[in-house]
Amino acid sequence: MSGDLLKMLLNGTKETLYMVSISSIIALILGIPIGISLVVTDKGGIYPLIKVNKVIGIFINIIRSMPEMILIIILLPLAKLIVGTTLGANAAIISISIGLAPLIARIIENSLKEIEFGKIEAAEAMGATSFEIITKVLIPEALPSIIRGITIAIIGIVGFTAIAGAIGAGGLGSLAIRFGYQRFRTDILIGTVLILLVVVQLLQFIGDFIARLINKKRYKFE
Secondary structure (H helix, E strand, O other): OOHHHHHHHHHHHHHHHHHHHHHHHHHHHHHHHHHHHHHHOOOOOOOOOHHHHHHHHHHHHHHHHOOHHHHHHHOHHHHHHHHOOOOOHHHHHHHHHHHHHHHHHHHHHHHHHOOOHHHHHHHHHOOOOHHHHHHHHHHHHHHHHHHHHHHHHHHHHHHHHHHHHHHOOOHHHHHHHHHHHOOOOHHHHHHHHHHHHHHHHHHHHHHHHHHHHHHHHHHHHO
16 A cells, blocks of 8 residues: 555545544534433423424424435535635534434434333422433433434444535545546545445444443343
8 A cells, every 4th residue: 555545545534533523522412402302392291392392393304304415515604604614624514413413313312212101200200300300210211222323323424424525525535536536546445435334333333332331230230
């Protein structure tokens, strides 16, 4: 492997990991409260607000219905407003974060709704507040499922960064398109694919490991 190829792959990997890590953090910050609100405000929830719930659900569905490339393009003006440019990793992070937050919200919602209602009733009977029910009953009980779901979402972000590379976001996606495809560099295409495979496998392994660890600790103390 030549030195220039290794340098390009290394820089592309750094940019991709930067986009994935920052986008994941922002998407989690946005998506987790939205997901919790969907459960809390739903019919039969601990603080039912049906109209609010429907509005949030429609907003999430609108964003999730958009193809990733179109969503990135639509959010370019917002990216320019926030980071001052429509090119580069920082601009892509804005689109990726907003695009993945609704998915994380749905993952949180589905995970929390798997909790037996009897556990919520028991907490209410013991005088637990809404906040305590969320933080001490819902989230701890659903945590393994949430971790597995978030792992899938973060892996989706890896794919999102590759698509964003087509419009100047940088990273391995941009490297594969500009050098691998357009300049017929098969070695670069193969290199980017192999690195992405390794990244995805590592993310899946870490997510599964954390989920199993939480389950083991839970069963140990039950």
